[in-house]
Amino acid sequence: MNKKLSAIVLAATTVVSGVLAGCSGSDPQASSPAPSNQPPAASSPAGKTTVQFWHSLGGKNGEYISAMIKRFNDAHENIEVVGTFQGSYDETVTKLQQSIAAKTAPDITMLERAYVQMFAEAEVLEDLTPFMAKSNTSKDDFPEGLMGHSVFHDKLVSLPLNRSTPIMHINKTMLDEKGLAIPTTWDELKKVSEALVVKENGEVKRYGLSMPYDTWYPIAMISQAGGKFFNDEGTSIGFDKGEGVKAFQYLKDLQSTGALYYPPAQDSGNIVNQMFTSEKIGIMFQSTGVMGTVKSNAKFDYVTAFLPKDAAFATPTGGANIAMLTDSSKKDAAWEFINWVNTDPKGGQQFILDSGYLPFTKKMVESEPIKELWAKDPNRKVAYDQLQYAVDTNKDVAWPQIMQEFFKAIQAIMYDNQKIEPTLDTFKKEADRLLSE
């Protein structure tokens, strides 16, 4: 009997241990195996306000943003900004959602621009207008092309930070060999891409054009063809007049002759970059973010240009904004940091010079260091100039789900050779359903 009882206790303990552990509420510090020497980052020294800032930048760009935060902290005695990497843009969004529910959210966060609306609709982002008024700044200080994801319901809920656009990267040496000019229209691009193809024994050795597997480029092309990704009311897909069919048909035509290399989905960005620097591709559509690395690796004359136009020039923008959470109890200190990033030459301006993202205030654009940079590296200026044609067509609360559906359509057309029109019809139906939810 005794034995039986102990057996029950043993087994029962095991099963519920997971649950009990969670709600035991015992002091975690008392017997905690956690490191006793928490770095100063986690604690707040007396008289200092600690501001939590979540971001999504790894690698070199991560180092540049950490350096920026350090510059701020060195110059401010009363405020300590703690920057923490929270994974990719998508992972940061997931973390924000759970932390807002658990009331462990940071004071400020980096938000990939397409996700801003989702948080704005949930009313968890602070309206920055009063803070800006106090600091004598306004949203007119920012280039209009970057403000497409900032104002919702008359509230200014985010400001541009590390922003990029897709741009055309060109191996000018390759074009010169063939006596070709830099294409500015779809027709010219088609001719140039086809002229660059090198075939040996029926096998393509060199492609004309490539682009990563991403929604960014088809969206750009649909806009260039005169369509809109969403209609103005945000109730439906905005490209039913054949612009979508036209864009994809263009890509398929090029793909069929070997003029377009469409990379595999996995790690497509790196594959395309690598093929471009090793001269397997003459032209690529790719983010401004790769310019620095491509420049230092290209053994040819490397230039950039606007994405070519069809009916019009058009480019989506990418990258992330900065936003303040309404739950923050340290809003003034948080704003101090955001304002410093926007206005101090050692803030965002230096970060832009280091990283290669687009300058995001008009003052930065007019500053000497940026002008010098552009004189030295005109490719960077091209990216900024293209902003005059910026369109922000893929913003909606349902964007993350619609993006998944759009990826399915791209796969079906580009990889599985499905008919374009019915595939886009199916996508439109699904998107409309998601938009009406």
Add this chain to the structure above:
Amino acid sequence: MFWKAVVLMGFIFPFLWMISTSLQTFEETMTFPPTWVPSSPQWSNFVEAMSSGPFLTYFKNSVIVTTSIIVLQLAVMIPAAYAFAQYRFFGNKILFGMVLLAFMIPGQVTFIPVYLMLADAGMIKSLWPQILPFMSNAFGIFLLRQYFMQIPQEIIESARLDNASEFKIIWKIMIPMSMPAISTVALFSFVSHWNDYFWPLVMTDSEAVRPLTMGIAMLRETEGISNWHIIMAGNVVLVVPILIVYLFASRQIVKAFVYSGIK
């Protein structure tokens, strides 16, 4: 023999590529076709990877978390498996069913409630959220139970006749005789928690409590071109402890087979 070598290469190849990349220069990682043997090994890649964040803290956290998990799991699993294997008591089938059920629920389903619960308990800034949810291991209980059931009843009976306590039976008979199974479960558990990225990502907000996997994820560029040589150097550092533990554990498994009374 030839085919064996081919299959073996298939498994070893990615590993060799990782080591090769970790010693290349950035230019070499960018060439196509790929470089196989680095022209001059770049040991500085490891220094660069390790100096990009508080890697000593990450490493310490990884060690503390995985060892705590393994110790807790063994302390919970072994008595539980013994109870399920040796006793018939009221509700044992239902309880065992619950264990199997727990085995089938993926962590992605429970992470939000677990996070909210631990945040409520004020544990988010500590290492507890990475340890507590894993203090029991349903798969391990299941595996050990099957193993314990194979141990001849006569050995246990004779121990009881000699007035051995239940604890002594577990300690002196069950554990030594089940070493292969126990080391296997511990090894699996070690590898999966050492390599875990999802759970620490979800459960931690600050550098102070993050493990090595998070530090290595940070080496990757968000936009732009990834520095594969640095990322791979980080990955080599991540993998080395697994290799060491595996070499050690595999010897333990063989030893346990030799000394156990099963064969």
